[in-house]
Amino acid sequence: MAGLQYTLNRILLMIPTFLLVMIIIFLLVRLLPGDPAIAIAGDKASDADIAAIRERLGLNAPLWTQFWLFLTNTLQGDLGRSILLRAPVTEVILARLPTTIFLTLYAVTLSILIAGPLAFVAALNRGKWQDNLIRAVFQVGLSMPVFYIGLLLLTFLAAQLRLFPVGGYGETFLDRAYHLFLPAVTVALYTSAILMRNLRSAIIEVLDAEYVQFARAKGLPPRLILGRHVLKNALVSTVTLLGLSIGQLMSGTLVTETVFAVPGVGRMMLEAIFARDYPLIQGLTLTFAVLVSLVFLMTDIFQSWLDPRMRLS
Amino acid sequence: MKAAALALALATSTALGASTIGFADAQERGGTLNFARYDGSKLVDPIYADRNPDIWMVGSLFSTLLSPTEDGTDLVGSLAESFEVSSDGKTVSLVLRDGLKFSDGSPLTGDDVVFSLERARNPDLGPWSGLLSAVSSVSADGRNITISLERPDPALLSMLATFNTAIVSKKAFDAAPGANDQEKSAAIFAAGGPGVGSGPFYLSGFEQGSSMTFTANPHYWKEGKDGKPLPYLEKVHFEIIPDDATRVLKLTAGEVDIAEFIPFSRVAELDADPAVDMNLFPSTRIIYSPINTRETRADGTPNPLHDKRVRQALNYATNKEALIGLVLQGAGKPMSSPVMSSSTRLAADMNPLYGYDIEKAKALVAEAGLKAGTEVTLTTLAGSADDATIFAALQQMWAPLGINLVAEQVDNATRGAKNRSGEFDIHTYGWVDDVNDPSQVTGWLGYFPTAKAVGTGWNNADFNTLYEASSSEMDPEKRADQYRKMQDIYAEAAPLLFMYETPFAVAVSGKVDGYLQTPLGNNVFENVSLER
Numbered sequence: 001m002a003g004l005q006y007t008l009n010r011i012l013l014m015i016p017t018f019l020l021v022m023i024i025i026f027l028l029v030r031l032l033p034g035d036p037a038i039a040i041a042g043d044k045a046s047d048a049d050i051a052a053i054r055e056r057l058g059l060n061a062p063l064w065t066q067f068w069l070f071l072t073n074t075l076q077g078d079l080g081r082s083i084l085l086r087a088p089v090t091e092v093i094l095a096r097l098p099t100t101i102f103l104t105l106y107a108v109t110l111s112i113l114i115a116g117p118l119a120f121v122a123a124l125n126r127g128k129w130q131d132n133l134i135r136a137v138f139q140v141g142l143s144m145p146v147f148y149i150g151l152l153l154l155t156f157l158a159a160q161l162r163l164f165p166v167g168g169y170g171e172t173f174l175d176r177a178y179h180l181f182l183p184a185v186t187v188a189l190y191t192s193a194i195l196m197r198n199l200r201s202a203i204i205e206v207l208d209a210e211y212v213q214f215a216r217a218k219g220l221p222p223r224l225i226l227g228r229h230v231l232k233n234a235l236v237s238t239v240t241l242l243g244l245s246i247g248q249l250m251s252g253t254l255v256t257e258t259v260f261a262v263p264g265v266g267r268m269m270l271e272a273i274f275a276r277d278y279p280l281i282q283g284l285t286l287t288f289a290v291l292v293s294l295v296f297l298m299t300d301i302f303q304s305w306l307d308p309r310m311r312l313s
Numbered sequence: 314m315k316a317a318a319l320a321l322a323l324a325t326s327t328a329l330g331a332s333t334i335g336f337a338d339a340q341e342r343g344g345t346l347n348f349a350r351y352d353g354s355k356l357v358d359p360i361y362a363d364r365n366p367d368i369w370m371v372g373s374l375f376s377t378l379l380s381p382t383e384d385g386t387d388l389v390g391s392l393a394e395s396f397e398v399s400s401d402g403k404t405v406s407l408v409l410r411d412g413l414k415f416s417d418g419s420p421l422t423g424d425d426v427v428f429s430l431e432r433a434r435n436p437d438l439g440p441w442s443g444l445l446s447a448v449s450s451v452s453a454d455g456r457n458i459t460i461s462l463e464r465p466d467p468a469l470l471s472m473l474a475t476f477n478t479a480i481v482s483k484k485a486f487d488a489a490p491g492a493n494d495q496e497k498s499a500a501i502f503a504a505g506g507p508g509v510g511s512g513p514f515y516l517s518g519f520e521q522g523s524s525m526t527f528t529a530n531p532h533y534w535k536e537g538k539d540g541k542p543l544p545y546l547e548k549v550h551f552e553i554i555p556d557d558a559t560r561v562l563k564l565t566a567g568e569v570d571i572a573e574f575i576p577f578s579r580v581a582e583l584d585a586d587p588a589v590d591m592n593l594f595p596s597t598r599i600i601y602s603p604i605n606t607r608e609t610r611a612d613g614t615p616n617p618l619h620d621k622r623v624r625q626a627l628n629y630a631t632n633k634e635a636l637i638g639l640v641l642q643g644a645g646k647p648m649s650s651p652v653m654s655s656s657t658r659l660a661a662d663m664n665p666l667y668g669y670d671i672e673k674a675k676a677l678v679a680e681a682g683l684k685a686g687t688e689v690t691l692t693t694l695a696g697s698a699d700d701a702t703i704f705a706a707l708q709q710m711w712a713p714l715g716i717n718l719v720a721e722q723v724d725n726a727t728r729g730a731k732n733r734s735g736e737f738d739i740h741t742y743g744w745v746d747d748v749n750d751p752s753q754v755t756g757w758l759g760y761f762p763t764a765k766a767v768g769t770g771w772n773n774a775d776f777n778t779l780y781e782a783s784s785s786e787m788d789p790e791k792r793a794d795q796y797r798k799m800q801d802i803y804a805e806a807a808p809l810l811f812m813y814e815t816p817f818a819v820a821v822s823g824k825v826d827g828y829l830q831t832p833l834g835n836n837v838f839e840n841v842s843l844e845r
Contacts, residue, residue, distance in 0.1 A: 034726030038733060046763050049440055050733065085355055085521060086499055092521060151558055159566040166563045167554055169523065261554040261563075263523030271522070276726045 010300055014293050021289040022074065022282075026067050029281050035059075036083055036276035057083065070282065079286070080279035084272060089283035093265060097287065099169060100257070100264035103180050103187075104249050108242070110188035111195055118192075119199035120226070126204055135200075138193035146252060150186040150259040158182060167261030183260040187252055191245045198241050202234035209233070236307050243299030247292040340539040344843035345548040346825065347569040348836075349560045353522050353553040358498045359479040360432055360439030368476055368747060369834045373527055373549070375479030375510040376534070378407055378426070378458075379470060381749045385832050386658060388474050388749075392421070392511070392534070393458070396473075402465030402787040405473075409456040414532035415482045416515040417508035423453025428483035430460070438494055441477035444748065445469075447785075465787045471750035476835075485509040513544040513839035525551040527838070535839065545827070545842040561820070564589065570825050570843070573836075575818040577641045583820045590823055593644055593816035594830040597654040597746035597754075602691070602739045602810035603732065607770040611736040618689070618738060622681040624807040627739075628667035629674035630710050637813050639706055640699050644818065648811040651804040653754045655814060656832050657746055659796040663804060666811050671713060678714045685715035692731060692740035695722040700741050703812075732768035739810060742767070745834050751796060755780060759803050771808035 037053040038045070045053075054060055058069075073080060079089035118138075122131040141149070158166045170179040206212060207230060215225045253266030265284055272280040352366045359375055362368045380391040390396060393407040413421035432438060434445035447466035452459050462469065472478055485508045491497035507515040513533045518526030527549040537543045552569065554560045557576045561583070564572040575583060575591070584591040604624050610616045617623055633647035649655045649664035691707060693700035700722075708718040723731065731737045746754055756763045760780045761772040776799055783795040804811075817830045827840035 032727075034724065034730045035733070036726075038726065038729040045440060046443070047733070047765070086495075087521075095521060154559060154562055159562040162566060166566050166568050167559050168552060259556050259559055261552065261556065261559055263520065263553070267555070268522060274725060 006304055007297075007301055010297050014297070017293060018286070018289060021286065022071065023067075025282055025285040026070055029276075029278050030063065032273075032276065034276050036278055038276075074282075074286070079283035082272075082277055082280040082283075084275040084277040084280060089279050092268070092280070093283055093287055096263055096265050096268055099262060100250070100253050100266055101291075102176060103184060103253060103256070103262060103264060104246065106177070106180055106184040107187040107191065107249055108246060110184050111192040111245070112242075114188060115192040115195035115199060119196045119203060122196070122200045123203035123207065131200075134196070138196055141189045141193040146186060146190055147255050147259050149189055150183065150256060153182050153186055154260070169262055180260075180262065183256045183262055186260075187249055187256055190252075191249060194245060195238060195241060199234060199238045202237050203230060206230045206234045232306060236303060239299055239303050239306065243295055246295045250288055250291060340537060340545065341826075341842040341844060342539075342541075342545045343547045344845055345550050346546050346571065346838065346841055346843060348549060348551045349554045349563050349569040349572040350551050351553075351555060351557075351560065351574040353551075354519075354525055355521075356499065356502050357516065358439075358502060359429070359477050359481060360435075360441060361495070361498055362476060363440050365745065365834055369830075369836050371476035371479055372512060372835045373514045373838055374512040374516060375476075375481060376512050377474050377476070377479045378409075379474040381471075381474050381831075385656065385749055388470055391474070392426075392480060393473075396470070398470070398787075402467075402785075403462045405460040405462070405469060407458040407460070407473075409458065410534060411456065413511060413534055415485075415508055415511045416530035416532055417506075418532050419482065419484060419508065421480065421482070421511050423455060423458055425480055425483050426458050427451045427453050428486070429480045430478060432481070432494065433478050435494075439477065444472045444475065444477060444753075464785050466785065467783070467787050467789075467792055468748070468750040468752045471748055475748050480511060482509050482511075514549060517548070518550075523553055527551075533839075537840070544839045546838060549838050549841075564820050564822065567822075570822040571828060572820045573817070573830075575820050577644050577815075577818060580642060580644055580818055588823050590821045590825070592819045592821055592828075592830075594819060595656055595832055596815065596817045596830075596834065597657050597832045598743060598815050598817070598834075599648055599654045600741070600743045600812045600815060601648065602741050602812060603737075603767045603769045604739050604808055604810060605735060605737055605769060606806075606808050607735055610738070611734065616738075617681075617683055617687050620681045620683075621806055622677045623683055624810075625667070626674040626677035626681070626683075626714055627711065627716075627810055628807050629670045629677065630714055631667070631707065631810060631812070632669040632710060633811075633813055634669070635710075636703065636706055640702050641813070641815055645813045645815045647813050651800050651809070651811060652758050653751055654746070654832075657751050657754060658749065659751045659793055661797050661800040663800070666804060667807070674714055678716075683715060686717050687715060688717045688719060690719050690721050690738045692721045692723055692728060692737045694728060694741065695724055697741075703741060733764075735765070735768060735770055737768075747833060749833065752784065755796070755799060758809070759799060766808055769808040771806060773802060773806060776802045 037050045037057065037059065058066065077090065081087065082089050082092055085092050118134050122134045125131045154166055158164045164182050165179055168179055170176040212225060212229050215229050253264055254270055256262070257264045257267040258270060265287065269284045272284060350366065354367045354370050355364065356362065357367050357370045357374055359371050362371050376392050378391060378393040379388045379396060382389055392409055392413060394410045396405065396407045398405050409423065409426070415421055430445070430451040434442050434448050436442045447462045447464050447469060448460055449463045450461045485501060486497050489497040489500045491500050501509050502516065505516040505519055507530065511534070513530055514527035515530050517528035518524065529544050529547050531542065533542050533544065535543045537545055554563060557574070560572045561575065561579055563569045565586070580591055583589050604618050605616060606619055607616055608619045637643060637645045637647065647665065649662055649666050650660035651663065651666060653660050655662065691704050693704050704720045711718055728740055732740065744754060744757070758767045759776055760766065761777055766772065779795045779799050783792050786792040786795060817834065819830055821828055824844040826842050826844065829837040829840065831837060
């Protein structure tokens with residue numbers, strides 16, 4: 001019952017969050033220097049053309065009127081029409097969102113698969129060469145920019161060894177997994193480095209805890225100690241970090257999707273900002289906000305399952 | 314009546330479609346050409362195409378009545394087999410070829426031409442209607458088309474060879490869903506398939522921001538070297554790859570056959586690759602920097618660049634050859650005509666246009682009384698390596714004049730807004746002609762009412778009068794003289810930092826033959842064949 005109440009409270013908290021996000025993004029977009037009318041008409045348009053486009057887009061209306069229209073339409077599920085793509089914002093976002101979600105989940109999965117086992121190996125061999133090697137390799141991953149790692153992988157694994165395609169997005173599930181492997185690995189290398197360091201520290205901390213020593217003293221088999229006592233407790237802080245990382249991963253797709261020519265919403269956001277496509281920027285930001293909030297919600301729920309004390313607090 | 318004003322051209326189909334038995338056996342047909350683009354099309358419709366990635370694709374899907382010759386200096390018939398301008402310059406008569414068809418096999422008639430041109434000149438629709446502002450009516454009688462003008466327009470024939478006057482199917486628009494022309498156009502583009510155009514291809518696949526596919530139009534009117542209808546290719550598949558490095562990798566990995574907009578820093582490397590044909594197609598692209606000529610800056614302080622001697626000095630102190638070496642790795646040439654590229658019709662050859670002369674530059678700033686340490690801001694594109702190099706070079710080149718050049722980095726939209734509002738000293742900019750006539754670029758760069766002479770605020774009554782007169786001057790010699798005078802005035806006033814012309818750098822796989830990017834930027838695939 002406490003768990004359900006906790007979840008409901010968390011969902012209710014999301015409403016003011018979204019409202020705040022809408023206000024902030026509406027104002028921020030309009031504070032950007034630059035005029036969407038110029039972006040649409042192009043540099044070559046006459047002053048008269050620019051004025052006509054501003055009028056047609058309703059950009060001459062008072063800010064409050066524009067916001068009210070944005071708010072009421074959004075609540076009805078209408079995010080407006082993209083100025084750049086000349087199509088409903090909801091439609092164009094939904095067309096490209098699955099790609100970004102696929103890429104993000106792929107990268108998260110790879111991050112966990114890389115970070116999890118290595119964190120255990122490093123923690124259980126604390127101070128030994130295995131620990132030092134793993135930490136050194138990940139340090140390199142952390143200190144290199146994502147786009148640079150991407151280009152290196154593309155050059156060697158795709159262009160030279162021809163093991164993977166240079167860019168693009170496949171048709172079937174397996175084809176997509178193959179096409180998106182390099183972008184997912186690129187992102188995962190960075191995220192897994194953060195996760196691995198955190199999980200390693202947490203495992204080391206838990207391994208020294210009295211309840212683990214007690215479990216050892218009871219004669220429980222090491223696998224049971226690691227699975228039931230160490231992992232579950234070490235995961236609490238790592239799950240929080242993972243939740244935060246997913247939010248970061250989504251914003252990171254902006255670079256990854258451009259380098260790897262992946263047609264997702266990250267790249268679309270970049271195009272929308274350059275074109276001052278107000279409706280599309282607003283729609284995308286709101287979409288990101290919803291997705292990140294959902295991830296945080298799931299993180300909190302998962303954490304409360306790992307650590308029931310959270311529900312009471 | 315001036316003989317030169319009477320343009321009578323016979324169809325060049327015989328020449329273009331000349332078939333020889335020798336070619337018939339050698340000509341490869343079929344296959345899919347994979348093309349890596351820097352940006353994707355959003356809507357390829359003659360009247361709504363307003364970005365280069367759209368404009369440059371119109372010709373592949375739609376045919377125009379006329380087309381420019383390969384060197385761009387003249388016009389020949391395209392859908393029209395002949396054309397004629399009346400002696401008073403107020404009527405243009407054209408005769409369509411016999412048996413023209415759209416890509417679905419339906420006939421292309423005079424009604425389609427009337428519909429398309431009425432659409433193109435409707436100011437409530439696309440942004441290009443002004444190019445046909447002289448037209449008062451369009452009518453058709455069978456294959457005979459008559460365009461009546463309110464006033465003579467020397468650029469009209471060029472406009473009939475321009476993307477916005479390409480012919481669309483009236484039947485396709487009548488049948489398309491949508492409450493208005495914009496919605497119908499979007500619906501037709503979204504649905505794809507044959508029927509709306511009569512170009513060498515039709516749109517057969519489109520994924521926003523990702524890919525686009527063209528399929529050969531079996532009813533295209535033009536013939537290839539083998540005597541069969543063009544195009545040779547079966548399909549063209551475009552992938553959108555915004556990152557320069559990834560585009561090049563795609564080509565070298567053999568995943569695409571052509572990669573466009575190759576960074577100039579990679580040209581030499583690709584040129585040395587035996588599997589790649591590195592093309593530098595001549596273009597009308599000019600890179601220049603508008604100079605704010607207003608008496609005061611936007612903040613109300615005196616503007617040192619208002620004095621034309623200072624602007625002239627900046628031009629003399631800029632070593633264009635050095636800039637070309639630094640930015641383009643030598644793949645370019647200094648601007649030699651002040652209001653347009655040297656390949657634009659009626660361009661005056663003023664080479665060297667403000668050739669490097671630092672002593673003259675110093676004398677000019679001394680004469681103008683420019684104070685040492687005067688701060689001038691160069692607004693550049695954030696993230697542009699080219700702009701960063703230009704800034705670093707100009708900062709050093711202008712230091713001997715006592716100018717302290719500082720950089721302001723902005724994105725493209727902000728730069729455009731600053732240009733319109735006059736909130737800049739100097740900023741980088743570029744231009745590619747859309748029309749095979751000098752009126753568009755001259756209007757943009759110099760004619761004040763269009764856009765304040767590319768935002769510089771330069772307003773010269775003589776120039777404006779000459780421009781207006783040239784807009785209805787049908788005597789080619791007189792018009793050429795007007796353009797010569799405009800270019801003299803412009804060069805002397807120097808409202809721009811005249812920089813350089815750049816080619817279109819396109820890397821093509823060795824197995825591709827016949828690809829062309831025109832000086833206006835149009836991608837031409839109709840003569841492309843793939844070695845298989």
